[in-house]
Amino acid sequence: MSVRAELTVPQDVITPGDSLTAHLRVWNESRIVDAYRLRLIGPPADWPDTEVELGQLPVYPGNHEKINIPIALPRDSELAPGSLTFAVQVASVEDPGAVAVPEADISVGEFHDIAVEPVRPRVGGALWSSNLIVLENTGNAITTVRLRVAPEAEDAPLRLRLRRTRLTLRAGERARVSLMARVTNPVFVGTAATWRIGVRVEQKHAEERTASFVHRQHPILPKPVLKALIALTAVVIALVALWISPVGGEKPKAETETAKGPSQVAEAKKAEKREADKKEKEEKKKKDDEDKAQKEREEAGALKKKPFQTSLAADTKKNKPVAEYTVEKGYRLVVKTVQMSASGPENGTVFLRAGTQQLQSTSVNNVKDYTPSARLSLKEDQKLTLRLDCPAPPPAGPAPTPSASGGPPAPSVTSCTATAVVTGDLIPLKGPNAEPDTPGSSS
Incomplete structure (x- = not known):
């Protein structure tokens, strides 16, 4: 069957x-x-x-x-x-x-996956450290991965270097990549700092995998070594003091005794010295208090630094082709940015001037924001000027007809507008809040 x-x-x-x-x-x-x-x-x-x-x-x-x-x-x-x-x-x-x-x-079918793990979860060193990153292809097909490392804190004083950043692994294959971390800002003494380093593995056909480990930055002189050095220094100083003192050096010379005796004279000199030292400290403290009070009075009445923003608007239709700003008395204006906008016919021109310096001269249609490439500084009474030149365009059609009253034809109105929003800082020229002008400034 x-x-x-x-x-x-x-x-x-x-x-x-x-x-x-x-x-x-x-x-x-x-x-x-x-x-x-x-x-x-x-x-x-x-x-x-x-x-x-x-x-x-x-x-x-x-x-x-x-x-x-x-x-x-x-x-x-x-x-x-x-x-x-x-x-x-x-x-x-x-x-x-x-x-x-x-x-x-x-x-x-194929599937792609990768496992990543540092060999040591914690490393340490004062100047550098190293670790190994283990990668394993846990998929069933050949895969190419990119390995990236970076400190998780932006201010970490570490420079990292991988021996390899791109690897190709067969199914089930393992690889180890060495990682070197160099300390860019060593600490001579103090407490240890902990920085976490992130490891990221990117694949083309699968999700990225991440891992991390800790680098502990030690001071160059740890506390036990520092204490030992301090103790050794104290011993050396004590030995030197003992050597140069009368007990360990030359035989003391005999001194002439007075009627009061040497002990009473020494006590009197010590008392005079203590009194002089006390008086000197009191006078110094009184002078410091007066200087501090004078400084506080000067700062209370002095000009202070303040942020600045103003808008200059020029309009030829309103018969205002020029807009100006004059720097206040006692201040210096440091210009940071000028945001420009304009409208009008193509033959219109926009001029931006700071004092005697021409900052921008361009057509109305090509106006753009201005940011100084070097420090731009205007002293008191100097002017920041926005000016429009807006000539009437040539007639494109037949001649204009006379007005209804029989008079000459009305002239064509040419309208140009421009706006400049100026931002910066007003800095006092004198007083405790004054700041020196840096080289490269213009006025």
């Missing part, structure tokens, strides 16, 4: 990590009711969470039965892309010698 069975699977490409459903049909071509033992054969039988023994399938004579077999593909780099063949063993219960083994092919 023979067994007839057929195994089919979807024709779609299955990515590892996904699942599919295989369909098995078994025909009973005998004349008795039979049952068939089903067993999964091939790679899927070795995968986790897979039922190898599929149980028994009873089939009536002359009929066939269908069973669905769920198969989950593991997301493993060892599962190579391509065609994967598996089978199901179908054995008759009534006739153990009657066996069929239908086969089917699964189309396995």
Whole structure:
């Protein structure tokens, strides 16, 4: 008695990590009711969470039965892309010698993934440190990755250098990349600082992966070494003082004693010196207090630095072709930016002048903002001038007709407008808040 069975699977490409459903049909071509033992054969039988023994399938004579077999593909780099063949063993219960083994092919697709991990989660050093970054291709196809590293804090005094930044890894391949961190601003003494370094791996066909580790910046002289040096210095100073003192040096000379005795004279000199020192400290403190009060009085009445913004508007239609600003008394104007806008005919011209310096001269249609390339400074009473030159355009049609009153024709009105919004700082010329003008300024 023979067994007839057929195994089919979807024709779609299955990515590892996904699942599919295989369909098995078994025909009973005998004349008795039979049952068939089903067993999964091939790679899927070795995968986790897979039922190898599929149980028994009873089939009536002359009929066939269908069973669905769920198969989950593991997301493993060892599962190579391509065609994967598996089978199901179908054995008759009534006739153990009657066996069929239908086969089917699964189309396995590619998937890309990468694992990144520093060898040491924490490194340290006063001038430099090093670490290894381990990369592993956990996908099932060749992948090319780009490795980037940077401190997470913008003010971190570290310069990082990778030995390699681009790698190509086969499926399941591991690689180690060395990373060198150099301290650009060493600390001689003090406490240690902690900086976190971020590692980012970019792939073309998958999401980027990140990791991080810590660099601990130590001072060049740690506290124990610093304490030892201080103690050693104190010992050396004590030995030198002992050597040059009368006890350890020459024999002291005899001094002439007075009627009061040497101890009373010494005490009197010490008292006079203490009194003189006390008086000197009091006079110094009084002078410092007077200087401080005088400085506070000067600062209270002095001019202060203040932000500046003004708008110059020129309009020939309103018979105002020139707009000016004169710097206040006691101040110097430092110009930062001038935002310009203008409208009018093409032959109109806009002039922007600071004192005797011409800043901009351009047509109305080509006006643009002005930012000084060097420090632009105007002293008191100097002027910032915006001027319009807007000549009447030549007539393009027939001559104008006389007015209704019989007089000469009304002249055509040419309108040009320009606006300059000036921003900067007003800085006092004298007093405690005054600032020296830097070279390169113009007036």
